[in-house]
Amino acid sequence: MPQIAGRTVISCAFARPDDPCLPRIQLAAQMIDKNSPMGGAANTGTAEPQLAAEAVRLGLESGVIAALYPAIDQARLVRYPPGSTLYNEGAGVEALYVIRRGMIKLLRYVGDGSARIVRLHNRASIIGLNGLLGETHDHTAIAVDEVQVYQLPIVLLMPLRDNDPAAYSCLIEQWGNYLNSADTWISEFSSGPIRSRVARLLRFVVDFDSDTGSEELTLLTGVEMAEVLGVTPESVSRVIADFKRSDILKPLEGAGQMERYRCNLEALEHESHN
Numbered sequence: 001m002p003q004i005a006g007r008t009v010i011s012c013a014f015a016r017p018d019d020p021c022l023p024r025i026q027l028a029a030q031m032i033d034k035n036s037p038m039g040g041a042a043n044t045g046t047a048e049p050q051l052a053a054e055a056v057r058l059g060l061e062s063g064v065i066a067a068l069y070p071a072i073d074q075a076r077l078v079r080y081p082p083g084s085t086l087y088n089e090g091a092g093v094e095a096l097y098v099i100r101r102g103m104i105k106l107l108r109y110v111g112d113g114s115a116r117i118v119r120l121h122n123r124a125s126i127i128g129l130n131g132l133l134g135e136t137h138d139h140t141a142i143a144v145d146e147v148q149v150y151q152l153p154i155v156l157l158m159p160l161r162d163n164d165p166a167a168y169s170c171l172i173e174q175w176g177n178y179l180n181s182a183d184t185w186i187s188e189f190s191s192g193p194i195r196s197r198v199a200r201l202l203r204f205v206v207d208f209d210s211d212t213g214s215e216e217l218t219l220l221t222g223v224e225m226a227e228v229l230g231v232t233p234e235s236v237s238r239v240i241a242d243f244k245r246s247d248i249l250k251p252l253e254g255a256g257q258m259e260r261y262r263c264n265l266e267a268l269e270h271e272s273h274n
Contacts (some may be wrong), residue, residue: 064126064174067160067167071096071152079148086127086141086149093131095151099123102147103205105224106139117227119185120144120205129175132157132168145218189229197229198239199271202249202263216252219259243271 077100080086086097089109097104099121106119106127118139121127127141131154160168188204189197206217222233222240229236243249248268249261 063167063170067164067170068096068098068152068157069167070160071154071156074156075150075152077148078151079146080143082143082145082147084143084147086143086147087137089137089140091137093128093135093137093154095128095154096131096157097127097141098150098152099125099127100148100150103144103218104141104147104149105144106141107227108139115140115227116230117224120228122205126174126178128154129171129178132161132171132175144220144224193274194229194231194235195239195242196272196274197231198225198236198243199268199274201225201228202243203265203268203272206263206265215262215265217261217263219249219261 075098080102086104087094089107101123104121104125104127105117106121107115108118109115128137130138157171160171185204188200191197192200201220202217205220206215219240220228222237225236225240226233240249244251246267248264248271250263252260252262
């Protein structure tokens with residue numbers, strides 16, 4: 001990111017001169033100091049001004065960054081250990097969650113009490129935008145691995161609908177994009193042979209964090225993958241075992257409690273189309 005007079009600034013080169021979000025982009029830029037902690041261990045607490053800077057680093061669109069501006073100074077960086085619940089299905093939406101690190105699974109429970117993973121979210125995803133429409137959470141959110149999220153009080157963004165329709169539209173458009181991608185996501189994993197569906201799922205969960213490299217992933221459990229694909233855990237386990245024997249998945253040493261692997265992306269791509 002460019003720096004001017006000791007500050008890291010949000011580049012407005014990708015924003016039109018007549019973009020109604022441009023003034024808020026410039027205001028958000030003023031909050032970013034190059035000396036702000038960007039990637040270190042941050043305790044739970046106020047997270048500005050680093051959220052504005054990280055929003056750019058995470059690749060959020062300019063309009064979305066600008067629309068979040070009213071809540072940035074009240075954002076909190078919160079850590080969730082693996083397996084912990086961020087919120088439950090049916091609960092009111094109290095905050096937007098901007099994922100800084102880790103993966104979150106969204107569960108929906110069906111009539112027999114079983115759960116189905118309806119979506120996986122990772123770095124740079126925003127969860128809770130439906131709260132702007134007055135809706136409750138329609139799923140339960142659980143941390144797959146160590147998760148860090150920025151929580152932005154949604155009550156600070158609700159007035160945008162009347163006070164700043166352009167900013168409100170930016171966020172609602174983001175919600176619409178999520179719904180479209182969710183439909184694609186469901187169809188991606190609900191058709192084809194199990195082997196190719198597992199391969200597509202593994203490609204999806206590849207960790208693109210620059211700290212770990214683009215060929216590494218944290219392996220979901222057999223039950224979690226089965227909940228995504230709508231198959232039995234046993235059938236998933238057979239495919240994963242074969243991928244390990246074929247060196248499509250190679251375990252990483254010193255990965256800790258989570259199963260981390262280096263994957264052969266070319267082989268996964270081939271398997272996903274078989």
